[in-house]
Amino acid sequence: MDTDWLTLLCAAALAFSVMNYVLLDGTDLGVGILLGLTHSSRDRRAMAVTILPIWDANETWLVLGGGGLLALFPLAYAILLPALYLPFIAMFLALILRAMALEFRDHAPSEGIKRLIDGGLLCGSLCTGLIQGVVLGTLVKGVPHQGSQYSGDGSEWLEPFPLFCGLVLVLGYTWLGACWLYWRTVDELQRRSARQAKQLAWVTIGLLLVLIGWTTTLHGQYLLRLTAPVVWLPALSILTGLLVTFRAGFRSRFDWMPLFCALGVFVLAFALMLVALYPLIIPPDLTLQAATSKPDSQIFMLVDFAVLIPVTLIYNTYGFSVFSGKVRAQEKS
Template sequence: MLEGDLIVLLSAAALAFSVLSYVLLDGTDLGVGIIMGFTRSARRRRAMAVSILPIWDANETWLVLGGGGLLALFPLAYAILLPALYVPFIAMFLALIVRAMALEFRDYTENPTIKRGIDALHMCGSLIAAGCQGAALGTLVQGISHRNGQFTGTGWEWTSPFALYCAGVLVVGYAWLGACWLYWRSESELQQTSRRQAQLLCVATFVLVIILLFWTLSMATVYAQRLSSPSVLGPAGGTALVSFIAFWASFRSRHDVLPLMCALILFVLAFTLMVITIFPLIVPPDLTLFDAASSRTSQTFMLAGFALLMPVTWFYNTFGFRIFSGKVHPPKVRQAE
């Protein structure tokens, strides 16, 4: 392998790691926000908000790394993806702003009606952000038309049935992560409710992902060949089955974090299968990593930056989780709430 090819692959790995980190960390926060919107009890909603309030902003750092990394490492892919996904990207960023405002300002009022409205905005922001991310992912997998480095589609490819289905799958998956998070961080009635939600959402996510897998197999011959290969199907199926069984068994353990760990493993597996499906493409159907890569000098410089930023970001995330670890207790609220 040539040194230049190795640098491109390292750049792709750094970008994929940033995206995966964002999905696992902020996806869990978005899932909590989705569940909050369907929770009637003000005490429980407050506990849910407190559980993610100290860490949600650090989790979004990975989104910045991923977006900035795509522009610097693979500018041709960025030039095609951005106009193709203008609407879902803009909607996602606006939704994340709404989510942030709702989290930070919900305790600046004692009016229960206003606070309930703020929590509804939090849910809407989380739903829209998760849905837009799923639609963007589905659009990428189904392929984006381009010519000579320019996007040639209509900009509405993200409204296709496949892309919208991916949006729904990711919303349900994020809600599953959120329920597992709340099971870990809560106790008493809220923990038991979160347990039932996690179990229900696990089954729903599993069924939806299986349907998505068969749908993806039918989209392109190369997709079917890669995903049905024994070297992929065997390990992936075994990992999924073991993680699924471990998820249900983990509720009998004293370690409340285990259901979340099992869910995260399944998310990592799904992300890995997506990478295997499209590799070495970065924008299907025909733009490869090597064609979209920036100069060797630019990628080397960016990789050095990633090597510095990633450990710092992970340390910050880990430190935040450590400082604010432990169970969250629903506070007492006024009867009017």
């Protein structure tokens, strides 16, 4: 197979893994944020039950994405990791905190301890979402490097653009969480989730548009790509259709519709990012072809992905089907 096609297939497999992680675990993180901000212990219990059986499986995609970047594009990994050591360490610690809070909250000896654990879940979910947005913003803005060596001072992720990306992603995850809870819960918790989802939708979309406009000022390539009619006209049409369907979903009997529309917005934003970046993997000048591994390694990893991605999708789907249905708040907190 031509090496260019091999590289594109590798990039597609990596992008698919990252996108699935953002969609699936991003929803769980959003639920964790909302759970930590909820006063009712009964409602917090119901919110936790909606994600307890599936959150760990969703993180599988993070492993695929990280391992795939190392194996498929080692040069990009070697440049990106030193630039983001501190954010990555903080993110992994936050994920551990989130996991401990979810698994141990039902074993808390008192309501006060349980509330403290839920505060840890809030912090872990919030920090994870914020750092993931910061990492994404740092990548889009560009990582300084000379050849195969990172040449920055480690503070690029603290600049305004990455921090704004972190804010937008946190709000987006919270939006996904509210839509998920609208789908999976009933009664007052569902009604409150609907109100939160509608409010967060407009805030998230507004900030996302600001983010896209800001992105066009970073590099000339971004401006040319994102302002091309062949890009922004279909994107605007798709976004309008998704938002109209999102609003209609709350008046239909299909409680899953708002969540799927919100996920569609995330997919659209992810696609626009890829359109703006291609063929770069790390701006301003490292291309996919320059950062890729040898063809033998690519073929080996593509075979692995061909096995692991379907298995993971089947596992995720089976988990969702087994634990599907509405969750009702119980008297026991």
